[in-house]
Structure formats: structure tokens, C-alpha cells
Amino acid sequence: xxxxxxxxxxxxxxxxxxxxxxxxxxxxxxxxxxxxxxxxTEAAAAAPKKSKPVPNTFENIWLLDNQSxxxxxxxxxxxxFMHRFGTIDGGYQSLxxxxxxxxxxxxxxYVPREDLMVGLSLTEYNLTWEGYVKYxxxxxxxxxxxxxxxxxxxxxxxDTRSDPTGGLYPHGTDRLMFFNxxxxxxxxxxxxxxxxxxxxxxxxVVQGYYPGDTTAxxxxxxxxxxxxxxxxxxxxxxxxxxxxxxxxxxxxxPLTKHLTNNxxxxxxxxxxxxxxxxxxxxxxxxxxxxxPSRNNYYNNNDYKDGQWLIGFNMTRLWNW
Amino acid sequence: xKTKTLSVLLLMTTFIVVVSFTFSKQQPKPWPVPDKxxxxxxxxxxxxxxxxxxxxxxxxxxxxxxxxxGKGDGSKAAKLTTHPGDFSAAAxxxxxxxxxxxxxxxxxxxxxxxxxxxxxxxxxxSLVNYIRTFKK
Numbered sequence: 001x002x003x004x005x006x007x008x009x010x011x012x013x014x015x016x017x018x019x020x021x022x023x024x025x026x027x028x029x030x031x032x033x034x035x036x037x038x039x040x041t042e043a044a045a046a047a048p049k050k051s052k053p054v055p056n057t058f059e060n061i062w063l064l065d066n067q068s069x070x071x072x073x074x075x076x077x078x079x080x081f082m083h084r085f086g087t088i089d090g091g092y093q094s095l096x097x098x099x100x101x102x103x104x105x106x107x108x109x110y111v112p113r114e115d116l117m118v119g120l121s122l123t124e125y126n127l128t129w130e131g132y133v134k135y136x137x138x139x140x141x142x143x144x145x146x147x148x149x150x151x152x153x154x155x156x157x158x159d160t161r162s163d164p165t166g167g168l169y170p171h172g173t174d175r176l177m178f179f180n181x182x183x184x185x186x187x188x189x190x191x192x193x194x195x196x197x198x199x200x201x202x203x204x205v206v207q208g209y210y211p212g213d214t215t216a217x218x219x220x221x222x223x224x225x226x227x228x229x230x231x232x233x234x235x236x237x238x239x240x241x242x243x244x245x246x247x248x249x250x251x252x253x254p255l256t257k258h259l260t261n262n263x264x265x266x267x268x269x270x271x272x273x274x275x276x277x278x279x280x281x282x283x284x285x286x287x288x289x290x291x292p293s294r295n296n297y298y299n300n301n302d303y304k305d306g307q308w309l310i311g312f313n314m315t316r317l318w319n320w
Numbered sequence: 321x322k323t324k325t326l327s328v329l330l331l332m333t334t335f336i337v338v339v340s341f342t343f344s345k346q347q348p349k350p351w352p353v354p355d356k357x358x359x360x361x362x363x364x365x366x367x368x369x370x371x372x373x374x375x376x377x378x379x380x381x382x383x384x385x386x387x388x389x390g391k392g393d394g395s396k397a398a399k400l401t402t403h404p405g406d407f408s409a410a411a412x413x414x415x416x417x418x419x420x421x422x423x424x425x426x427x428x429x430x431x432x433x434x435x436x437x438x439x440x441x442x443x444x445x446s447l448v449n450y451i452r453t454f455k456k
Contacts, residue, residue, distance in 0.1 A: 055440035073439045190372065243379035276381045276437055319436035 053139035060279040069185035080107035084311040155179040174205040177293035226258040246272040360418030366449040374450025390454040
């Protein structure tokens with residue numbers, strides 16, 4: 001039994017409002033910059049210096065299982081290759097998960113205009129296609145006039161498994177999940193960056209059940225095992241170990257309480273190696289789905305039970 | 321028999337010489353820099369903070385070809401058509417900060433332009449400051 005909601009519900013309106021708000025903030029900031037430029041033309045010597053954004057808060061769009069606040073420069077194109085192995089609790093029999101159930105994601109990201117990234121990916125689990133958008137609304141400045149960077153990340157995923165009888169998904173929209181996230185980050189000095197990212201996952205269809213109640217006209221009441229909307233918050237950080245190696249830490253805490261099947265938190269740590277075009281992140285964590293909505297909504301790996309898994313993210317960036 | 325051996329040796333020597341010249345590294349050809357770029361002043365003071373920024377950027381973006389100390393002996397240098405040069409030598413150190421900034425930003429042939437890879441101009445100027453520390 002499944003319960004449905006309409007595609008355009010209140011949560012999406014809220015996400016749209018947040019996205020517009022970020023756009024307005026960016027626009028006002030740009031207006032400020034334009035005003036400064038005009039003043040500079042009139043009185044160059046007296047003009048205030050234009051605030052410059054703090055570079056390299058994070059050095060890749062990926063921060064283990066989450067998106068970082070970063071949007072690459074205009075014209076950038078990136079390919080993502082991500083693996084999550086099985087949990088290590090199988091021990092030697094699955095070579096600590098390396099021979100276990102592997103989930104793979106291949107993605108492509110492009111930055112068509114400054115501060116705006118779009119992307120498309122395919123994940124092996126449930127043959128999930130994702131379309132996503134990322135917009136850097138605010139950037140922390142060196143003079144601290146803007147103390148934090150703020151980025152919006154929106155993701156729509158579609159389960160494209162074959163379902164010839166319609167038993168899996170009676171309606172096409174049942175295959176959809178949505179993920180909206182506001183990422184707030186700050187770089188402290190040269191070595192340490194932190195970001196906090198509240199998110200809202202919306203699942204179009206959830207499992208239903210009959211609790212035994214009936215309506216006034218005698219029909220059975222349909223209950224929902226889980227809510228359609230799920231709030232969570234992620235806290236992530238980077239510690240620069242040397243000029244090419246970073247330590248990455250991440251924690252995801254579910255906030256919404258469901259009737260049953262409450263997802264577990266995710267704790268992950270990894271090392272990041274950077275070169276001009278490549279980034280390699282190797283990690284240990286609990287999330288296995290890679291798709292952010294599914295990770296946040298369905299994670300049943302529990303670090304308290306030793307359900308850790310090994311994974312890696314590899315990216316190749318080109319600038320055109 | 322002796323003539324045949326000599327002929328084979330001569331042929332092999334010729335082949336080795338020809339191959340060596342064909343695949344040897346080309347010496348850098350002249351790289352003109354527009355006057356206005358060459359005359360640009362470095363707005364970033366070469367203090368410890370800038371040198372650290374430049375050093376980090378060098379390790380990430382440059383060292384694989386130019387080597388850790390700018391000697392042109394990075395792990396990828398052997399794959400390049402043009403030798404990356406010795407940055408501790410006068411040929412590099414005699415160039416203006418503006419000229420080095422221009423070359424790092426724009427790139428040419430094997431050398432990629434970094435103006436899109438390093439979005440912060442201050443970081444490129446810091447790279448220039450760091451390159452100055454290679455001076456003999």
C-alpha cells in the first residue's frame with residue numbers, strides 16, 4: 001500500500017522561495033559592486049576596494065557524501081566517479097565490503113554561468129537518474145564584509161527500474177524524490193573550513209498501512225509509515241594537512257521523526273588529494289546510496305552496530 | 321664480413337642519432353608578453369602569508385611538471401613536448417612579475433592557462449612571489 005502527495009507541495013514552494021532569496025541577495029550584492037565600479041570611474045583614488053571572495057573554502061564540489069559550498073568557475077566541466085562498497089562487518093568473507101554490494105555513480109557537472117552549476121548523473125542503485133542545480137548566492141569575502149558563503153543545492157532523482165506490470169510504481173510520479181539544501185560555510189584561516197547544511201527531502205510515495213480506524217462513512221483510514229518530508233542537517237569540515245592533502249569530516253543528523261523506519265545518522269571521515277584537474281577522496285562512512293535524498297531518507301546502516309563502509313569519489317575537472 | 325658489420329653499426333648509430341634528435345625536448349621558443357601586461361605591478365606583498373599561499377598553489381598546480389623546486393624535473397615533465405625550464409635561472413628570474421603573471425594566466429602549448437583554474441588573481445600573484453624564492 002502506498003500513499004501519494006502532489007508534486008508541487010508546500011515544501012517545494014519553500015525551496016523555491018529560498019532559491020529566489022539567494023538570487024536576490026546575489027543580485028543586491030552585484031548592484032553594490034556595480035555602484036562601487038561607477039564611483040571608481042568618477043574618483044578612482046577615493047573609491048573603496050572591491051571585496052574579494054575567500055578562495056578554496058573547499059576544493060571540490062563533493063565533501064564525502066554531501067555537496068560542498070563550492071561552485072567551480074564559469075565554463076568548468078567535471079566528471080564524477082563514485083563508489084561505495086559493502087559494509088565492513090562481513091569481515092574477510094566479503095573482504096571487509098570490498099567484494100560486497102557495490103554502488104556506483106557516474107555524473108557530469110557544468111557551470112554555464114558564474115555561480116550556477118547544473119548536473120546529471122546515473123547511480124547503479126535502482127538505476128537512479130539525478131538532475132541537479134547548485135547556486136552560490138553569497139561568498140565569504142576576505143575583508144569579512146560577508147562572513148559566510150551560502151549555496152543552494154537542489155536535486156531531483158528518478159528511479160528508472162523496469163516495472164512492466166506497474167506493481168512497483170502505479171504512477172510515474174511515484175518514482176520521484178526531491179532534495180533541497182542550503183549550505184552555509186566559513187573558512188577560518190588557511191587550514192580549517194566548516195559548513196552546516198540543513199536539508200529537506202521529499203519522497204513522492206511512502207509505504208502505507210491500515211491502522212484499523214474507519215471514517216464516518218465506514219472506509220478504512222490509510223496510515224503512512226513515514227512522512228513524505230524529511231528534514232536533516234549535515235555538519236562537515238576540512239582540515240588542511242599539507243598543500244595537497246586534506247582531512248574531511250562529516251556528520252548527518254536526521255531531524256524528522258517518523259512512525260517507523262527512522263533513518264540512522266551518518267558519520268564519515270576521509271582523506272582528499274588534490275591536483276589541478278583531479279580530486280580523489282577516500283572515505284569511511286555509513287551512507288551507501290550516494291543519491292542525497294535516498295541517503296537521508298533511507299539510511300539503515302548504523303555506526304553503533306559497526307556498519308561502516310569504504311568508498312571513494314574521483315573527479316576530473318576541465319576549464320573552458 | 322667486416323664491411324657488413326661496419327654497415328650495420330653505422331646504420332644503428334644513424335638510427336639512434338636520428339631518433340634522439342626527433343624525440344628530444346624542444347627548447348622553449350620566445351614567449352612575447354604584451355607590454356601593458358609585462359608592466360603590471362604585483363599588488364600582493366611577498367610576505368610569509370603570500371609565500372605560503374603560493375607554495376600551496378605550486379604544490380597543487382605546478383609541481384607535477386615544474387618540479388618541487390622549479391627545476392623543471394616534475395614527474396610529468398618527461399611527457400611534455402617543451403622542456404619546462406629551470407625557474408631558478410636568470411631566464412625566468414629576470415622576467416617582470418607582470419610577465420610571469422601573464423604566462424601563468426594565459427598559458428601556451430603544453431603549459432595550461434590558469435586564469436580559470438585559479439579564480440583568485442591574488443593567488444596567481446602569490447605564485448609569482450613563490451617563484452621568486454627559487455632564485456639562485
